[in-house]
Amino acid sequence: MKIFAKVVIAVLLYLVFLLVLLPARVVVALAPLPAGVTLAGVSGSVWHGSADSVVVDGLQFDQLQWQLSPWGLLTGRANVDFQLGNASTAVNGKGSLSLSSSAIKASGLKFDAPVAFLAGKKQLPFRTVASGDISLFVQQFDQGKPWCEQLSGKAFLNNIGIKNQFGQYPLGDIELSLQCIKGQIQLATDDEKNKLGIAGTLLLQDNMRYQLNGRMKLTEQQPADLQKALPLLGKADNNGFYPLKFSGRF
Known part of the structure; x- marks a missing residue:
């Protein structure tokens, strides 16, 4: 019984680390994006990642970075801090988003x-x-x-x-x-x-x-x-x- 418990704990820990380190490019490849939205040059993890560019309805935004809080998912919300470009680029922005199904x-x-x-x-x-x-x-x-x-x-x-x-x-x-x-x-x-x-x-x-x-x-x-x-x-x-x-x- 102790051996079984250790195996279960080991598997759970493995899954947690796998989720934490899950590459963002894998998620983008597997999860369908909204119509009119494309991402390019994705790197990092799903929790803390970046994309060289994102195109929304024909408008291209460069240097996207995001940080997703895992704790918000426990309440059914995705809380994301993001940044577009920087102060030296013509198009830039930043802010915090909280997304739910509704x-x-x-x-x-x-x-x-x-x-x-x-x-x-x-x-x-x-x-x-x-x-x-x-x-x-x-x-x-x-x-x-x-x-x-x-x-x-x-x-x-x-x-x-x-x-x-x-x-x-x-x-x-x-x-x-x-x-x-x-x-x-x-x-x-x-x-x-x-x-x-x-x-x-x-x-x-x-x-x-x-x-x-x-x-x-x-x-x-x-x-x-x-x-x-x-x-x-x-x-x-x-x-x-x-x-x-x-x-x-x-």
């Missing part, structure tokens, strides 16, 4: 990328070409229906420029706050947080629908093409604000 939670997220990278090969309306950078900071995100249960954070649009068939629009810097409103993601700004005289909210609703409810006034910092186009938005109110109201689907 929801995703995130905290301490930071992400920086050029607008041109995020646009990828997509054809924007009116032959639009966008430039600048986006910085995203998310303190807390809890997935819900249709999008969120909780969201707090900020987005900074830095040195944004738009060029299309109507003209060139150097828009400058825009600060947006992120909130969850009845399950919908809300981006909000006011005319003190940008040089464009824009104030209002953009709601991301279910089925990729959006609703913009805002206003814009004439400012000295606006590009000339934009100043000329303001009357096309409608009649200004008593405070000089033109209406900004659009809805549609991405």
Whole structure:
């Protein structure tokens, strides 16, 4: 009986060490990845590993590193700390994710990328070409229906420029706050947080629908093409604000 117990303990220890040292590339080869996601140059273990690149819906992110906590698995959640790139790369990010079969939670997220990278090969309306950078900071995100249960954070649009068939629009810097409103993601700004005289909210609703409810006034910092186009938005109110109201689907 003692011999049997020793054999069982030895086998269990072997399985534990095998799991701890399980190469990440083996897991990637055996486990199916979500559609549109590929990994290349995988190394390390499933608990602490890296990949030279990860492609998500045609966008390639380089230098992915992750650390998976084994203790969270005991409660049915996968708790992962990750990092993309580094401070010297144009595209970089880091944060903590908590994944379960029903929801995703995130905290301490930071992400920086050029607008041109995020646009990828997509054809924007009116032959639009966008430039600048986006910085995203998310303190807390809890997935819900249709999008969120909780969201707090900020987005900074830095040195944004738009060029299309109507003209060139150097828009400058825009600060947006992120909130969850009845399950919908809300981006909000006011005319003190940008040089464009824009104030209002953009709601991301279910089925990729959006609703913009805002206003814009004439400012000295606006590009000339934009100043000329303001009357096309409608009649200004008593405070000089033109209406900004659009809805549609991405």
